[in-house]
Amino acid sequence: MYIIVVYDVSVERVNKIKKFLRQHLHWVQNSVFEGEVTRAEFERIRSGIRELIQEDEDSVVIYKLRSGPNREIIGVEKNPMEDII
Template structure:
């Protein structure tokens, strides 16, 4: 499946969350990741995220799609991280 993950995490935990999410998805902008991931890997990612975050204050939002081709992506301004070099 293809996912877009967005998080809003307390300042002290941002670095840990960034490092954790980069293990599974492509970092495209501050607190935003995207990419193909299996259901098992997504559960693994979320289990790790729960250990890092304070669920009473922080949030993680995941948008799921069966395939990236069903999404239209438009960038206005500077693209922070390109994913063009991935196979």
């Protein structure tokens, strides 16, 4: 499955979330990650996010898609997908 993770977390947790998600997904722009994952990887990501955030303060939205998105970028692409090996 293809997922997009969007987060809005307290300043003291931003770097922890970003570092964790970079281990699993492709960074698209500030607070946005995406990538193809297995069901097991998805569960690890969801579990890891739950451990890092404060659910009464932070917000994380995970979009699940059956295939990769059809993206259109307007303006500067922060981290081009072509850079992935």
